[in-house]
Amino acid sequence: MRGAVIYAPGDVRFENLDDPKIINPTDAIIRTVATCVCGSDLWPYRGAEPIGDPHPMGHEYVGVVEEVGSEVANVRPGQFVVGSFATSDNSCANCLNGWQSSCLHREFMSTCQADYVRIPNAHGTLVATDEHPDAELVPSLLAVSDVMGTGWYAAVAAEVKPGSTAVVVGDGAVGLCGVIAAKELGAERIITMSRHESRQKLAREFGATDIIAERGDAGVARVKDLTGGIGADSVLECVGTSEAMRQALHSARPGGNVGFVGVPHEVAIDGEELFFSHVGLRGGPAPVRRHLPDLIDRVLTGRINPGKVFDLTLPLDQVAEGYRAMDERRAVKALLKP
Numbered sequence: 001m002r003g004a005v006i007y008a009p010g011d012v013r014f015e016n017l018d019d020p021k022i023i024n025p026t027d028a029i030i031r032t033v034a035t036c037v038c039g040s041d042l043w044p045y046r047g048a049e050p051i052g053d054p055h056p057m058g059h060e061y062v063g064v065v066e067e068v069g070s071e072v073a074n075v076r077p078g079q080f081v082v083g084s085f086a087t088s089d090n091s092c093a094n095c096l097n098g099w100q101s102s103c104l105h106r107e108f109m110s111t112c113q114a115d116y117v118r119i120p121n122a123h124g125t126l127v128a129t130d131e132h133p134d135a136e137l138v139p140s141l142l143a144v145s146d147v148m149g150t151g152w153y154a155a156v157a158a159e160v161k162p163g164s165t166a167v168v169v170g171d172g173a174v175g176l177c178g179v180i181a182a183k184e185l186g187a188e189r190i191i192t193m194s195r196h197e198s199r200q201k202l203a204r205e206f207g208a209t210d211i212i213a214e215r216g217d218a219g220v221a222r223v224k225d226l227t228g229g230i231g232a233d234s235v236l237e238c239v240g241t242s243e244a245m246r247q248a249l250h251s252a253r254p255g256g257n258v259g260f261v262g263v264p265h266e267v268a269i270d271g272e273e274l275f276f277s278h279v280g281l282r283g284g285p286a287p288v289r290r291h292l293p294d295l296i297d298r299v300l301t302g303r304i305n306p307g308k309v310f311d312l313t314l315p316l317d318q319v320a321e322g323y324r325a326m327d328e329r330r331a332v333k334a335l336l337k338p
């Protein structure tokens with residue numbers, strides 16, 4: 001089979017690789033129907049994370065089951081399945097508490113930009129649809145496996161409630177999906193921080209009521225202007241930089257909550273400031289598996305269309321161009337089709 005391998009910053013190659021095989025009885029092999037490049041794939045691509053030896057890339061996927069191990073009973077060959085970037089047995093104590101991305105047997109996916117993928121913990125990770133979905137639904141189902149699942153968790157972690165005000169920091173794919181989530185969870189006012197016209201447009205389409213282009217203290221001041229001077233009930237931090245986290249914490253009202261899902265890079269939080277802010281903080285890798293059945297249903301019934309965050313579709317063999325386009329901000333998110 002063929003797949004993407006990263007060698008060095010800026011150097012992603014599409015190569016012949018060994019076909020994946022069942023290793024554990026809880027594994028499955030899927031044939032990839034669609035995969036994509038994640039904003040977090042850009043950290044090593046830009047040299048902001050060490051790469052080490054050349055290795056495969058990709059953690060977002062939908063596909064068709066090819067083969068299952070002897071202990072996988074929930075899915076069978078031929079079914080269309082959605083998974084998530086963190087695999088889980090869906091039966092340990094952490095899974096039963098709804099924290100599948102902290103599964104005691106968790107393995108992170110990292111080989112999905114390829115024709116075929118081995119899914120560890122397939123029995124607890126994969127969710128099959130009743131039928132093979134129409135082609136136009138595939139991008140949204142793919143989004144559910146990471147960016148939509150993560151945006152949803154950000155809104156849940158920030159405790160978005162009906163009638164509330166939510167701020168979304170970050171207008172990348174996760175932030176845009178966070179707007180969808182805030183809307184679905186009933187936020188009345190959704191303020192997106194964005195300075196890119198095309199992303200502002202999509203944010204409005206997804207339910208944003210206000211756009212703030214200012215950043216830093218000026219951005220926070222604008223949030224305060226819009227929220228009676230106190231800040232928002234819920235803030236979704238979808239970037240992972242120190243600046244974005246500071247903006248998120250300062251944009252929440254006393255008693256409000258920040259859900260942070262951007263993987264933190266050199267983010268430090270001042271304990272004393274947090275103490276006096278009265279702001280609640282919860283983040284981490286999203287327990288996408290908890291939300292998968294609900295999100296798949298919302299996609300299949302046409303309630304949400306997060307696949308619109310993909311603004312570039314390429315054949316899988318042009319994966320390197322997908323990285324380049326996202327790195328150069330020519331694309332928000334690139335979908336890849338084997």
Ligand SMILES: [Zn+2]
Pocket residue numbers: 088089090091092093094095096100102103104105
């Ligand atoms: Zn578990």
